[in-house]
Amino acid sequence: MKNVAKARLATAWLDGCSGCHMSLLDIDELLLTLAGKVTIVFGPLVDAQHFPEGVDVALVEGAVSSQDDLKLAQAIRERSKVVVALGDCAVTSNVPSMRNTIAPSRLLERVYVSGVDLHPGVPEEGVPKLLRAATPLHEVIKVDVHVPGCPPSAAAIAHVVTELLAGRKPELAGTAVKFG
Amino acid sequence: MPNRISIRIDGELVQGERGQTIFEAAQSNGKFIPGLCQFKGLSTVGACRLCIVEVQGVNRLIPSCTTPAQDGMAVITRSARLNEYRKQALELLFAEKNHVCAVCVSNNHCELQAYAQRLGVTNVRYAYRYPKLPVDMSHPRFVIDHNRCVLCTRCVRVCNEVEGAYVWGVASRGVGSRIACEMDRAWGSASSCTNCGKCVQVCPTGALAEKGFAAEEMIKRQDMVERLATIRGVMQPGGAR
Secondary structure (H helix, E strand, C coil), X not given: CCCCCXXXXXXXXXXXXXXXXXXXXXXCCHHHHHHHHEEXXXXXXXXXXXXXXXXXXXXXXXXXXXXXXXXXXXXXXXXXXXXXXXXXXXXXCCHHHHHCCCCHHHHHHHHHCCCCCCCCCCCCCCCCCEEEEEECHHHCCCCCEEECCCCCCHHHHHHHHHHHHCCCCCCCCCXXXXXX | CCCEEEEXXXXXXXXXXXXXXXXXXXXXXXXXXXCCCCCCCCCCCCCCCCCEEEECCCCCCEECCCCECCXXXXXXXXXXXXXXXXXXXXXXXXXXXXXXXHHCCCCCCCHHHHHHHHHCCCCCCCCCCCCCCCEECCCCCEEEEHHHCCCCCHHHHHHHHHHCCCCEEEECCHHHCEEEECCCECHHHCCCCCCXXXXXXXXXXXXXXXXXXXXXXXXXXXXHHHXXXXXXXXXXXXXXX
8 A cells, every 4th residue: 555645634622522522433434544544633532732733634623612722723723724613512602602691700600619618719720711702613713614513423524524635625515414 | 267376486387376475385386495484374474584585577585475476476496596695594593592402402303403404504604692591481381492582473473363362472672672471471470371382382493392301302293283273264375364
């Protein structure tokens, strides 16, 4: 087999439940094909600490909810050719957005102070500041492909990744892909 | 046959009845036009703008559910232009309230969600508003969640026109509009509600639901309400009383 240059694939986990990553792992035997075609250079599945340069495809799960999410989203956009909003949280802000009608200070007070008996206090060290609202990815950076679903089916992810690696823009209209 | 009219729908010559709307004429000929606020047997309001069509000789797009079909009319129900406007209308509905499909009682049984899928809406281009909206759980059997309401007013019309109880109305204006019970009372304290549940069954989303269902479990039964709405002796073509 010829040694062709592998595509550089990154995944990212912002404000989400990691269900989209589970669905990515659920593409079964396509994982073997993928392993021959891509190197995973960033994400919860590998050990990289910083988002690298020269990424071909970035699959981004989760809404943009904190300062860290925002910084990572911006780095992803700067360093990736194709950015995919993967799943409803990245596409619509979904469940994370259910906090958006409550000011972050009130929310944290309710959860970490008035809502607990032991050691009340809002954690400040080692955790990023919450943004005023959790927003979809495309409200902070340009997104090339939206894949809704909670989570998107393994078939949808397989279709999107296969099409992108073949250099085509995946067409999702008229398929089983939907919100929720 | 003076009551028969001929119209052309997407190039095909079809027969309709005088008094039918374009939507009804298309439907009776097996032609699909999307519509969220339309409900068979109820009056029409043209609220959702999904049923817009192109009519030859008319510059603007026309809501087919409120426009009478006329003899000799040529109607286009499917085009790239129509699809784009329909998608915009849907996206504005999604951006306006808090539609979180994943945790909704009506997930996978929702007309709004189904149209988004059918028309190819994979994301919403407008900024979400995230309004703070109430959920009224005061009724013993039903719940109204304003976060999921698309203001189609099917509930208002079915209560007025079929049940005759006049419980529901629309309060406020513009983007602040919302469905209100009686003179804006809690549903549980409504004196005119007969607890019939027709409003719940006709609701296209999870805004009106029966209590006791978790996410994805609320399946509406619209066939019986549709039958009740259409068998009345006073039923006129085009709905209404």
